Structures are given as C-alpha cells and as structure tokens.
Amino acid sequence: MSVYIGTRDVVSASGPETVDYLQGQLSQDVTRLAPAESAWSFILQPQGKVDAWFRITRTGDDSFLMDVDAGWGEVLLARLQRFKLRTKCDLELATWDWHAYRGVAAGDIDAPIFADVNWNGPGTDVVAPGLSEPSGIDRLDEAAFTRLRILAGVPAMGSEMDEGTIPAEAGVVEQSVSFTKGCYTGQELVARVDSRGNNTPRKLRLVRGPGSAPAADSFESLLGDSGRLTSVAPDGDGWVGLAYLGRAVDVPSEQDGMAFSEIGAG
Numbered sequence: 599m600s601v602y603i604g605t606r607d608v609v610s611a612s613g614p615e616t617v618d619y620l621q622g623q624l625s626q627d628v629t630r631l632a633p634a635e636s637a638w639s640f641i642l643q644p645q646g647k648v649d650a651w652f653r654i655t656r657t658g659d660d661s662f663l664m665d666v667d668a669g670w671g672e673v674l675l676a677r678l679q680r681f682k683l684r685t686k687c688d689l690e691l692a693t694w695d696w697h698a699y700r701g702v703a704a705g706d707i708d709a710p711i712f713a714d715v716n717w718n719g720p721g722t723d724v725v726a727p728g729l730s731e732p733s734g735i736d737r738l739d740e741a742a743f744t745r746l747r748i749l750a751g752v753p754a755m756g757s758e759m760d761e762g763t764i765p766a767e768a769g770v771v772e773q774s775v776s777f778t779k780g781c782y783t784g785q786e787l788v789a790r791v792d793s794r795g796n797n798t799p800r801k802l803r804l805v806r807g808p809g810s811a812p813a814a815d816s817f818e819s820l821l822g823d824s825g826r827l828t829s830v831a832p833d834g835d836g837w838v839g840l841a842y843l844g845r846a847v848d849v850p851s852e853q854d855g856m857a858f859s860e861i862g863a864g
Contacts, residue, residue: 599702602738606696606725607671608711609678612661615686620662623681623783624654625765627776631656636713638774639664640765641677646787648763650674651755651774653723655711665711665725667755668693681783695729698722700738700746717750745831748838751804751861757828758802758840766791767798767842769861800825800842803849807856811837824853 611620620628626639636655643649650673652666666674675691682689694711697704703714704722711725738746753759753768765771765788775788791798805827812820817827825843843849843858850859 600700600736600738600742601732602696602698602700602743603731604696604698604743605668605693606665607668607674608692608694608725609664609666609671609675610661610690610692611664611678611687612658613685613687614660616660616662619682619685619687620654621779621782623678625775625782625785625788626654627779628654628656628662629779630776631662633658634712636711638770640774640784640788641674642765642782642784642788643761644783646764646784647761648759648765648768649677649761651753651759651768651770653711653713655713657710663711665694665696670755692727694725694727697724697729697732698738698743699724699735700743702735717746717752741831744829745833745838748804748829748831748840749833751802751840753802753840754829758842764791764798766796767800767802769802771796797845800844802828802861803841803843803847804859804861805839805841805856806833806836806859807839808836811839821853821856 624639624641626637633656636653639654640651641649650666650670652664655663657663671691678689700717700721701719703720704724707724709724709726713723715721715723759768811830811832820827824847825841827839827841830837830839
C-alpha cells in the first residue's frame with residue numbers, strides 16, 4: 599500500500615455545445631458518462647495517429663475535465679482548440695496535484711477527479727488543486743512508480759505515445775475507444791486496424807533484462823533491429839521495461855539475455 603505524489607495537466611471544457619463538440623473529437627463516447635464517471639480516451643490527428651491519451655471525467659451536464667500526463671496539457675488544449683470554430687465550449691488549462699494510490703483504494707477524499715485504477719491490483723487516482731499531503735502511507739519514488747506502470751503495461755505520453763503512434767500499437771484501444779458511437783476525427787485508421795485484426799507493424803511488449811537498468815541514451819541501440827525500448831525501471835536484481843517490438847519478434851522469447859513477453863504475461 600503506497601502513494602505516488604506528482605502532477606497532471608488538466609483541461610476543463612464547459613458550455614452548451616461541449617458534449618456535441620467532444621463527441622466529434624474524442625474516441626470515447628462521452629454521452630454515456632454519468633456525473634463523476636471517468637474513462638480513457640484518445641484525441642487523434644485527422645490521419646488517425648495520437649495527439650494525446652488522457653482520462654476524461656464528467657463533472658456536469660455540459661462540463662468535463664480531461665487529465666493528461668504532465669507536460670502534455672498544452673498539446674491537448676491546442677488540439678481541442680484547432681477545430682473549435684464558433685463552438686460554445688470554453689477550454690482552460692491548469693496543472694493540479696496528483697496522488698496515485700497503488701495497492702489500496704484511497705479513502706474518502708473530496709476531489710474533482712477521483713477514479714479507480716487497476717495496475718495489477720486496486721488503486722485510486724486523486725487529481726485536484728491543493729491536495730493535502732497524505733499521512734500514514736508509504737511514498738513511491740519515481741523509479742518505483744515507473745516500475746508499477748511498466749508491469750501494468752500502462753503507456754505514458756512522451757515515452758510510449760507521441761504524434762507518430764498508431765493507437766492500436768499501445769494496447770489500450772479496448773478501454774479508450776467506442777466502436778458504437780458516431781464519427782470522430784481520426785476514426786478511419788482506428789476502425790481499419792480493428793477490422794483487420796490489429797496487425798500493426800509493431801506492438802508494445804514487456805521486456806526483462808539482467809543487471810542495472812540501461813540509461814535512456816542507450817534505448818535506441820539496445821534492441822538493435824528488433825524494436826525500441828521506451829521505459830525502464832529497476833526490478834529486483836535486474837530491470838523491467840516496455841518496448842515496441844516488430845512483428846518478426848515472437849513472444850515469449852529471449853534475445854541477448856533479455857526476455858520478451860506480452861503485457862500482463864511477464
């Protein structure tokens with residue numbers, strides 16, 4: 599039972615045309631969200647690649663909060679503003695405190711964003727301005743938190759996802775995309791990949807290696823032609839990481855002392 603303390607960027611959206619606007623821009627069906635309910639969503643480029651992956655929480659009939667990895671709020675805001683022509687939807691960006699409880703659900707905390715999380719176990723994300731420091735619970739440092747994220751197969755913006763990512767590669771389409779809602783920007787690529795059985799050129803996999811965790815500047819060369827390492831963290835006597843591997847790499851398998859497996863199977 600522990601908590602990681604950080605920040606997340608939050609874009610608020612409100613106004614009488616907010617629901618219709620977001621419904622036409624996001625991969626998630628926002629009309630189905632009840633007040634205080636959250637879901638994950640993509641916002642995509644017209645060609646279907648990722649602009650941002652984030653959580654959206656409904657706070658009222660015509661109001662929502664979208665929280666994204668720190669440093670990516672401006673990207674999300676700019677993308678939302680890009681097609682908001684004469685639309686009655688006000689958008690604002692802020693940075694809020696983030697308390698990520700892992701291995702335990704948070705207690706009764708009054709926060710605008712209070713969402714259940716399952717990273718191979720129970721947890722709660724609490725996101726709000728000016729959160730009080732939690733007491734009586736162990737703190738997770740950056741490396742320990744990254745390790746939990748990797749083991750759960752959760753991608754991060756800037757590491758596993760950026761403007762060159764195809765949504766299906768990252769393994770989070772199931773919880774982030776509605777295939778029953780109407781059209782939205784970038785939908786064609788998502789639908790085409792899904793109809794073909796997600797045969798993308800690369801997919802996110804779990805990697806385990808011996809010894810010290812490799813430095814970030816060695817990520818590109820470590821896997822050679824097999825793929826690209828995107829995140830690593832110490833794990834026992836070795837390290838664990840996430841990597842995009844090409845279709846030619848079978849899993850489970852081993853290469854140069856590293857073991858590759860499906861997310862959730864390592």
